[in-house]
Amino acid sequence: MRTPNHAADVAEVLLAEDAIRAKVAELGARLSADYAGKPLVLVSVMKGSLPFMADLMRAMTIPLQIDLMEVSSYGGATTETSGLVRILKDLSASIEGKDVLIVEDIIDTGLTLNYLVRYLRGKNPASLRICTLLDKPARRIVEIPIDYRGFQIPDRFVVGYGLDYGEHYRNLPYIGVLKPEVYGAG
Numbered sequence: 001m002r003t004p005n006h007a008a009d010v011a012e013v014l015l016a017e018d019a020i021r022a023k024v025a026e027l028g029a030r031l032s033a034d035y036a037g038k039p040l041v042l043v044s045v046m047k048g049s050l051p052f053m054a055d056l057m058r059a060m061t062i063p064l065q066i067d068l069m070e071v072s073s074y075g076g077a078t079t080e081t082s083g084l085v086r087i088l089k090d091l092s093a094s095i096e097g098k099d100v101l102i103v104e105d106i107i108d109t110g111l112t113l114n115y116l117v118r119y120l121r122g123k124n125p126a127s128l129r130i131c132t133l134l135d136k137p138a139r140r141i142v143e144i145p146i147d148y149r150g151f152q153i154p155d156r157f158v159v160g161y162g163l164d165y166g167e168h169y170r171n172l173p174y175i176g177v178l179k180p181e182v183y184g185a186g
Protein backbone atom coordinates (compact mmCIF):
# COMPACT_ATOMS: atom_id res chain seq x y z
CA MET A 1 0.00 0.00 0.00
CA ARG A 2 1.34 3.43 -0.95
CA THR A 3 1.56 6.26 1.58
CA PRO A 4 -1.95 7.63 2.19
CA ASN A 5 -2.70 11.23 1.31
CA HIS A 6 -6.09 12.27 2.67
CA ALA A 7 -6.74 15.18 0.34
CA ALA A 8 -5.51 13.43 -2.81
CA ASP A 9 -6.97 9.97 -2.25
CA VAL A 10 -10.61 10.88 -1.66
CA ALA A 11 -12.64 11.26 -4.88
CA GLU A 12 -15.65 12.88 -3.22
CA VAL A 13 -17.25 13.53 0.15
CA LEU A 14 -20.26 11.24 0.43
CA LEU A 15 -21.38 12.35 3.90
CA ALA A 16 -20.10 15.62 5.31
CA GLU A 17 -19.45 16.22 8.99
CA ASP A 18 -22.64 18.20 9.54
CA ALA A 19 -24.81 15.52 7.90
CA ILE A 20 -23.25 12.87 10.14
CA ARG A 21 -23.67 15.07 13.22
CA ALA A 22 -27.36 15.67 12.48
CA LYS A 23 -28.03 11.98 11.90
CA VAL A 24 -26.24 10.94 15.09
CA ALA A 25 -28.30 13.47 17.08
CA GLU A 26 -31.51 12.09 15.54
CA LEU A 27 -30.53 8.49 16.34
CA GLY A 28 -29.48 9.45 19.87
CA ALA A 29 -32.86 11.06 20.54
CA ARG A 30 -34.76 8.04 19.18
CA LEU A 31 -32.68 5.61 21.18
CA SER A 32 -33.04 7.67 24.35
CA ALA A 33 -36.82 7.45 24.02
CA ASP A 34 -36.89 3.78 23.06
CA TYR A 35 -34.59 2.62 25.85
CA ALA A 36 -35.76 4.88 28.67
CA GLY A 37 -35.82 2.97 31.96
CA LYS A 38 -34.07 -0.08 30.51
CA PRO A 39 -30.68 -1.58 31.46
CA LEU A 40 -29.01 -0.65 28.19
CA VAL A 41 -25.56 -1.77 27.09
CA LEU A 42 -24.10 -0.37 23.88
CA VAL A 43 -21.72 -2.88 22.31
CA SER A 44 -19.32 -1.21 19.93
CA VAL A 45 -17.78 -3.38 17.24
CA MET A 46 -14.27 -2.00 16.84
CA LYS A 47 -12.39 -0.58 15.31
CA GLY A 48 -14.58 1.01 12.68
CA SER A 49 -17.43 1.96 15.00
CA LEU A 50 -15.32 3.93 17.49
CA PRO A 51 -16.12 7.48 16.26
CA PHE A 52 -19.81 6.62 15.79
CA MET A 53 -19.99 5.01 19.24
CA ALA A 54 -18.27 7.95 20.89
CA ASP A 55 -20.64 10.45 19.29
CA LEU A 56 -23.79 8.35 19.64
CA MET A 57 -23.36 7.68 23.35
CA ARG A 58 -22.97 11.42 23.96
CA ALA A 59 -26.11 12.09 21.91
CA MET A 60 -28.04 9.88 24.33
CA THR A 61 -29.52 11.33 27.49
CA ILE A 62 -30.40 8.13 29.39
CA PRO A 63 -28.21 6.05 31.73
CA LEU A 64 -26.33 3.35 29.85
CA GLN A 65 -23.26 1.17 29.94
CA ILE A 66 -20.82 0.40 27.16
CA ASP A 67 -18.72 -2.56 26.18
CA LEU A 68 -16.31 -3.11 23.33
CA MET A 69 -15.73 -6.05 21.04
CA GLU A 70 -13.25 -6.30 18.25
CA VAL A 71 -13.90 -8.62 15.38
CA SER A 72 -12.26 -8.89 12.03
CA SER A 73 -13.76 -9.99 8.76
CA TYR A 74 -11.44 -8.37 6.24
CA GLY A 75 -7.80 -9.39 5.83
CA GLY A 76 -5.47 -6.39 5.91
CA ALA A 77 -5.69 -4.14 2.87
CA THR A 78 -8.10 -6.21 0.82
CA THR A 79 -11.60 -4.98 0.03
CA GLU A 80 -13.24 -8.39 -0.21
CA THR A 81 -14.95 -10.11 2.67
CA SER A 82 -13.54 -13.49 3.54
CA GLY A 83 -16.64 -14.67 5.38
CA LEU A 84 -14.40 -15.53 8.26
CA VAL A 85 -15.19 -13.69 11.50
CA ARG A 86 -12.64 -13.72 14.26
CA ILE A 87 -13.22 -12.37 17.76
CA LEU A 88 -10.11 -10.38 18.61
CA LYS A 89 -11.59 -8.88 21.80
CA ASP A 90 -14.60 -10.23 23.66
CA LEU A 91 -17.07 -8.48 25.98
CA SER A 92 -15.63 -7.59 29.36
CA ALA A 93 -18.86 -8.08 31.35
CA SER A 94 -21.99 -10.25 31.29
CA ILE A 95 -24.93 -9.03 29.19
CA GLU A 96 -27.39 -11.53 30.64
CA GLY A 97 -30.74 -9.84 31.23
CA LYS A 98 -29.52 -6.56 29.71
CA ASP A 99 -30.94 -4.74 26.71
CA VAL A 100 -28.12 -4.81 24.20
CA LEU A 101 -27.66 -2.55 21.21
CA ILE A 102 -24.90 -3.46 18.77
CA VAL A 103 -23.29 -0.31 17.37
CA GLU A 104 -21.72 -0.77 13.93
CA ASP A 105 -20.22 1.61 11.41
CA ILE A 106 -21.26 -0.33 8.31
CA ILE A 107 -23.19 -3.42 7.28
CA ASP A 108 -21.92 -4.69 3.99
CA THR A 109 -22.29 -8.43 3.30
CA GLY A 110 -23.88 -8.90 6.73
CA LEU A 111 -21.54 -11.77 7.57
CA THR A 112 -20.00 -10.05 10.58
CA LEU A 113 -23.34 -9.16 12.15
CA ASN A 114 -24.83 -12.53 11.30
CA TYR A 115 -22.11 -14.15 13.33
CA LEU A 116 -22.17 -11.59 16.11
CA VAL A 117 -25.94 -11.69 16.62
CA ARG A 118 -25.86 -15.45 17.07
CA TYR A 119 -22.87 -15.18 19.39
CA LEU A 120 -24.46 -12.49 21.58
CA ARG A 121 -27.89 -14.17 21.67
CA GLY A 122 -26.14 -17.12 23.28
CA LYS A 123 -25.31 -14.85 26.22
CA ASN A 124 -29.03 -14.38 27.05
CA PRO A 125 -29.57 -10.63 26.81
CA ALA A 126 -33.13 -9.39 27.49
CA SER A 127 -33.15 -7.93 23.98
CA LEU A 128 -30.69 -7.53 21.13
CA ARG A 129 -30.95 -4.89 18.43
CA ILE A 130 -28.67 -3.42 15.78
CA CYS A 131 -27.77 0.19 15.10
CA THR A 132 -25.58 0.90 12.09
CA LEU A 133 -24.47 4.24 10.74
CA LEU A 134 -24.13 2.96 7.18
CA ASP A 135 -26.03 0.29 5.29
CA LYS A 136 -24.72 -0.89 1.92
CA PRO A 137 -27.53 -3.25 0.80
CA ALA A 138 -26.10 -3.92 -2.69
CA ARG A 139 -23.45 -6.16 -1.17
CA ARG A 140 -25.64 -8.14 1.21
CA ILE A 141 -25.13 -11.90 1.38
CA VAL A 142 -27.03 -12.56 4.64
CA GLU A 143 -30.20 -10.68 5.56
CA ILE A 144 -29.81 -8.70 8.77
CA PRO A 145 -32.71 -7.03 10.59
CA ILE A 146 -31.49 -3.45 11.06
CA ASP A 147 -33.36 -1.68 13.85
CA TYR A 148 -31.65 1.70 13.57
CA ARG A 149 -30.00 2.87 10.36
CA GLY A 150 -28.18 6.13 9.74
CA PHE A 151 -27.71 6.18 5.98
CA GLN A 152 -28.21 3.79 3.11
CA ILE A 153 -25.25 4.17 0.78
CA PRO A 154 -24.40 3.01 -2.76
CA ASP A 155 -21.81 0.33 -3.50
CA ARG A 156 -18.77 2.59 -3.36
CA PHE A 157 -15.57 2.09 -1.36
CA VAL A 158 -15.95 4.47 1.56
CA VAL A 159 -13.45 5.55 4.20
CA GLY A 160 -13.41 7.97 7.11
CA TYR A 161 -15.31 8.45 10.39
CA GLY A 162 -13.88 5.10 11.52
CA LEU A 163 -13.85 3.28 8.19
CA ASP A 164 -10.45 2.28 6.88
CA TYR A 165 -8.51 1.09 3.93
CA GLY A 166 -5.39 -0.75 5.08
CA GLU A 167 -5.93 0.70 8.60
CA HIS A 168 -5.67 4.28 7.29
CA TYR A 169 -8.22 7.08 6.74
CA ARG A 170 -10.16 6.23 9.95
CA ASN A 171 -9.53 9.74 11.31
CA LEU A 172 -11.17 11.62 8.45
CA PRO A 173 -14.06 13.55 10.06
CA TYR A 174 -16.32 12.88 7.04
CA ILE A 175 -17.14 9.80 4.97
CA GLY A 176 -15.51 9.91 1.57
CA VAL A 177 -15.27 7.73 -1.51
CA LEU A 178 -11.79 6.38 -2.05
CA LYS A 179 -10.35 6.78 -5.57
CA PRO A 180 -10.25 3.34 -7.25
CA GLU A 181 -6.57 3.74 -8.12
CA VAL A 182 -5.77 3.93 -4.39
CA TYR A 183 -6.99 0.37 -3.82
CA GLY A 184 -5.63 -0.88 -7.12
CA ALA A 185 -8.85 -0.93 -9.12
CA GLY A 186 -8.33 2.19 -11.23
Ligand code: PRP
Pocket (backbone or CB within 6 Å): 045, 046, 047, 048, 049, 071, 072, 073, 074, 081, 104, 105, 106, 107, 108, 109, 110, 111, 112, 113, 163, 164
Ligand atom coordinates in the same frame (compact mmCIF):
# COMPACT_ATOMS: atom_id res chain seq x y z
C1 PRP B 1 -16.10 -3.76 8.98
C2 PRP B 1 -17.27 -3.11 9.71
C3 PRP B 1 -18.14 -4.26 10.06
C4 PRP B 1 -17.90 -5.23 8.92
C5 PRP B 1 -19.03 -5.15 7.96
O1 PRP B 1 -15.20 -4.18 9.94
O2 PRP B 1 -16.85 -2.42 10.86
O3 PRP B 1 -17.78 -4.85 11.29
O4 PRP B 1 -16.70 -4.85 8.28
O5 PRP B 1 -18.83 -5.97 6.87
P1 PRP B 1 -19.75 -7.20 6.54
O6 PRP B 1 -21.18 -6.77 6.66
O7 PRP B 1 -19.37 -7.52 5.12
O8 PRP B 1 -19.42 -8.32 7.47
P2 PRP B 1 -13.73 -4.69 9.61
O9 PRP B 1 -13.72 -6.18 9.69
O10 PRP B 1 -13.25 -4.03 8.36
O11 PRP B 1 -12.89 -4.21 10.87
P3 PRP B 1 -12.69 -2.72 11.45
O12 PRP B 1 -14.01 -2.31 12.07
O13 PRP B 1 -11.60 -2.90 12.46
O14 PRP B 1 -12.29 -1.82 10.30
